[in-house]
Amino acid sequence: MIEVNITVNGEARTAEVPPETTLLTLLRDWGLTGTKLGCDEGDCGACTVLLDGMSVNGCLVLAGRANGCSVSTVEGLSVDGRLHPLQEAFEQHASLQCGFCGPGILMSAKELLDANPSASKSEIRIALSGNLCRCTGYVKIIDAVAEAGAKMAAHGGQSNG
Amino acid sequence: MQPFDYVAADSVEKAVKILIDNSPSARPVAGATDVLNDIRRGLVEPRMLVDISGIAELQGIEITDRGLRIGSLATHTEIIKSPLIKEHAPALADASLTVGAVQTRNMGTLGGNLVSAVPSLDGAPVLMALDALVTIAGSAGREEVALRDFFLGPRQTVLGTDRILVDMLIPKANLGKATSFAKFGLRKGQALALINVAASLHVDAATGRAAQTRIALGAVAPKPIHASEAEAFVDANAPGEETFSEAGRIAATQASPIDDFRASAAYRIELIQVLTRRALSEAYSQATGGPEGR
């Protein structure tokens, strides 16, 4: 067993886990089930979370590797009940049909917009190339990310408010 | 996933010692994007993973008096964003941009890409086209070998089970050498290369001839290869579309691509010809400041 200390969505958490535990498994064991397991080999992006601000596939990161890091998941996107501009835009554009790929896509999009809220559609496509969606199709998703970015840019990059 | 032990090493020497003490069932791990899948698929069954991702000596991208040094832990994202890579070896960033997707590029390292030694790896051709050297650390200390001699076959390198890759060096003479990377996959994002190729060359200002042409091909043989006959052909003939096309044909004769569900061998041969020509043509444009130059 190894001990891991991870700050998840601003909250310090600690656990004793078998070394082969992935970050995805640990997060879900902590009850943060918004992050999904889709393929368990880094292809679908349903398990995307931010590790120290960088998007990673939770299924390809060992919990031990995340020790001492800060992790953001979809559950941390809205603050005090106020939706993140991405969540608002995804709702308005009907970008989440079955919704299973959504949490991962939102986190990939967050990494992009945090660095570059004015990202172009082609930059958005590159940023989301590791996230597969099978129901909605990508048009509504890309439109929503672009709109959320514009909103964030108008608020000086601030996401909530 | 099958159980294994996990230890983090904080220096190269400690990592090597742990690997030797637990050889052959310990494996070094950095970005883990390949290793975890290999374990899940039963391709490897390590009893211990040695996390080397915190070793400072393996990090960084810097100019030294010998050239451009890239620590084996440099991630593809770091390569893509590095101003030094952009200035001295931009084709390497082009190659890294085609590896996996953002999530895998954020974790996956260039060193790990080389160590995986899968024939289609995208990290090798540009480095080989720039005659890169790699430093290896083992029980006998450090050793430097040419990257072209690093690969032994599919998933096999000279590292064995108890040595680690420290860094890659692009020699000073090749910094800024005109280089182009081309890859063909079945989709734009997250695709393995059916074929990848890097070409580099100098153009002699006096004669207008190409010199020191290098053509490195991936996914066409059990390991990344140099199309040496095609390289010599380009150096020996007047540069231009005709020469580059012929070089593509020669390169294809040096390759032994596989026939599998992704593409037939015949299709891959066509791809080698076309991509080699395009890579040479673009490298030549860069060298001569042509319309496609950087």
Next chain:
Amino acid sequence: MVEKVKEATRDTVLETATLEALKDIDVAGGGAVARRKAPPPVLKPEARRQTPSVGQRVPRPDSRPHGTGETLYIDDMTLPGMLFAKVKRSEHAHARIVSVDTSEAEAMAGVMAVVTGHDVPVNSFGPSYQDQPILADTKVFHMGDGVAAVAAISEQIAEQAVERIKVVYEPLPAVFDPLEAMDENAPKIHDPAPNIYTRKVIKKGDVEQAFAEADLVLEKRFSTQMVEHVPIEPHAAIASWDSSERLTVWSALGRVTLGRADLARTLDLPINRIRVQSTFVGGNFGGKNEITMEPVLALLARKARRPVKGIYTRHDEFVSSTTRHPFIMDYKTGVTKAGRILGRKVRLVADGGAYCSWSETALGKAAILSAGPYVVDNLHVDAYAVYTNKTMAGAMRGFGAPQVCFAYESQMDDIARELAIDPLEIRLLNAFDEGSPSPTGQVLESVVVKNSLLTAADRFGWKEPGQ
């Protein structure tokens, strides 16, 4: 509320009528039966005017919880004491099962139950033919067949336990090519049943006469590949028994009532003792139209006396869930010089894989649609569904329609090229009109295929230079 409806539906006949009905019910004032003073108004639907919601922006009701990560799919649900199941799968495409030794797995710490095909009360299911075992008992018919299953306190232990189950097989000759499977001498996969298990024939007019009169007869074989649905959420279910021996199953299944009936049949349990709880589904596309491991989970849960969850791995999805049928399609079409279709002969061979699943439905639909949206007076369709030792094909978006569409539209292009006719013109020449009969004699209404073609051609600039 009535006012709002009125606002939205002011000018449509149907909605006015509905409004009248609503008023009547209002008058009834909560009585059990609505008293109607006048006879109910005649509802007269008007095509494309009857649903005022169409074209309006409405937020999806489940959008917000999807976006906050609150939505609970099956893998997000946990019951107290819940175990995890894994299925041991075949190593052969076709083999007799000589023995299954589960003793080592059963002895492992953390393993709470193991079942094999012999534990299934009625070991067969299927929407048309009950030719599929829940867990293979005497024979495996494809690589994805389950032969045993384990429930353990963790997924990892279940995985390890599955590896310790020893199965001895006697390999049998396998058939992978549907055309070979049709041969009389081919090994019979579900012996003594023939490999051709469904045939659909449509005959209309006289195709041979039409070919004789045609200026051009084109013949070509088209084939399509197997396609997996790849829902991002893999198949998932949880089974739990209460102390009065009633079963509750949470499942991502699309057809819950069918699943309930299949559970009742395979578990030999009165249907009123089974509750199937449908949940949020992370993508279906027809791939979650049948039970997969639900009865297995129920058996494991009953044996272990604890709830059991089962989630397919991505590998399971590819080898063990249904796929889209690969088709081999022989098309022969006779046309006049002007491009008018005189007759068409079609032979379809659908590779159904190891089990029938929804092949009946898919093949029927493919046969009916195989002439395309075109008037074909002389038609002969001969369609077969065939067993092979591969992952079974079942329902997937379109039920056989995309395969034949690929064939008939490809052949339309070939004919157009051969006759030097514009591909759009040849389609307009042959396309259905209002009142055209379908190949099976249905008189078609609301036919807009020509409008659609023309609108599409206009929008993407078909007639512009360079096209």
